[in-house]
Amino acid sequence: MQKIHDFLNYNFTLGSSISFTVQSLVVILIVFVFTSYFLKFIRRIVSRTLSEQAKYTFQSIFSFINYFVYVIVILVTFDNIGLDVTAVFAASAALLVGVGLALQTFIQDIISGVFIIADQTVHIGDIIQLDGQVGKVENIKLRTTRAVTIDNKVLIIPNHKFLTSILYNWTENGTLTTEYIQVGVSYGSDLDLVKKLLIDLTSSFPEILKDPKPFVILNEFGDNALDLKLAITLNNSFKAERLKSRIRFKIYEVFKAHKIDIPFPQRTVWINQVESQSND
Numbered sequence: 399m400q401k402i403h404d405f406l407n408y409n410f411t412l413g414s415s416i417s418f419t420v421q422s423l424v425v426i427l428i429v430f431v432f433t434s435y436f437l438k439f440i441r442r443i444v445s446r447t448l449s450e451q452a453k454y455t456f457q458s459i460f461s462f463i464n465y466f467v468y469v470i471v472i473l474v475t476f477d478n479i480g481l482d483v484t485a486v487f488a489a490s491a492a493l494l495v496g497v498g499l500a501l502q503t504f505i506q507d508i509i510s511g512v513f514i515i516a517d518q519t520v521h522i523g524d525i526i527q528l529d530g531q532v533g534k535v536e537n538i539k540l541r542t543t544r545a546v547t548i549d550n551k552v553l554i555i556p557n558h559k560f561l562t563s564i565l566y567n568w569t570e571n572g573t574l575t576t577e578y579i580q581v582g583v584s585y586g587s588d589l590d591l592v593k594k595l596l597i598d599l600t601s602s603f604p605e606i607l608k609d610p611k612p613f614v615i616l617n618e619f620g621d622n623a624l625d626l627k628l629a630i631t632l633n634n635s636f637k638a639e640r641l642k643s644r645i646r647f648k649i650y651e652v653f654k655a656h657k658i659d660i661p662f663p664q665r666t667v668w669i670n671q672v673e674s675q676s677n678d
Contacts, residue, residue, distance in 0.1 A: 429475050430468075437464055461540050503558065504541065510557035511540040519560060520567065525636050527566035528559060534636055548639060568635050574607070575635040578615075579642050581649055582623030584659040589616070589624070592658060596628045599648050605641055607631040623661045 441460050514520055515538060524535045526545065533545030533553045543560070545553040568575055583592055593614045600612045607630075615627040628645070632638055653660060 426472070426475055429471060433467065433471050437467060503556070506558045507541040507556050510561050511538070511543075514538060514543070514557060514560055519565070524570070525568040527568065528555060529563055532568075532636075548636065573633055573635075575632055575638070577630050577632055577635065577638045577642060579628040579630070579645050579649070580617070580625065581628065581646075582620060582625050582660060583653075584661045585624060587624065587658055591656065592626065595652050595656060595658070596626070596649065599645070599652050600628070600630060602648060603641065603645065605632060605634070605637070607633060622663050 437460075444460075520526060520535055520538060520543065522535055522537060526533060526535060531547065531553055533547045536544045536546055536552075541557060543555045543557060545555065547553060581596075583589075596614050597612050600606045606612060610631050612628060612630045615629060616624065617627045618625040628649075630645075632641070650660070
């Protein structure tokens with residue numbers, strides 16, 4: 399027993415101001431294990447009463463709370479076992495400054511993640527556009543958000559991007575979105591016929607909603623054509639690009655059958671030739 403007692407009270411010294419015993423290390427280990435199990439128990443109890451979406455949000459925020467709990471526990475433990483916390487901070491001041499600078503973006507991501515979860519800026523399943531990239535949000539973690547693009551690639555977005563860049567949330571107001579297909583027709587074309595053909599061809603695509611009805615806009619009198627827009631409403635804008643491509647193929651086919659020209663830019667070039675006169 400005396401050997402065990404001596405071993406537990408064996409003193410380690412770091413520098414001139416920091417000293418601790420093996421017993422102190424054992425106490426710290428026990429406290430950390432207890433804290434870990436206690437936090438897991440709390441998370442499990444609270445998660446049982448939440449919906450799936452609320453459960454996911456709670457777990458993300460709870461992960462952030464864990465950092466603070468562990469910091470508080472380690473400071474209180476050090477103080478109770480007689481370790482001078484001030485001396486620890488003083489001895490590691492330069493290290494803490496370096497670590498703080500290195501983790502600046504990391505901490506910014508975490509704080510941004512808490513804001514995103516708290517104010518419900520983005521939800522799982524939302525279709526977002528950020529820095530020119532479009533994706534469907536798959537999960538929101540404390541430091542990063544993962545989204546899947548139209549071509550099934552994964553975007554891993556640091557959460558601070560949501561606070562420093564302009565975010566377009568395509569589905570914030572619901573899943574219904576209005577999409578536009580632009581097409582030009584020659585001047586002199588029968589616009590009533592063009593409008594009817596464009597609206598009628600939408601019935602070939604079950605993805606296009608009947609209510610609200612598709613409509614056609616005369617967008618502009620272009621240099622070479624009358625610029626029109628076919629407006630359609632979709633319930634899944636994530637697949638809009640492929641659908642719009644199919645609609646353009648259909649427009650070309652219908653216009654060709656009805657002899658409606660889709661003009662292309664034309665230029666008239668005048669060449670002035672100066673006849674050279676020879677001297678007699």
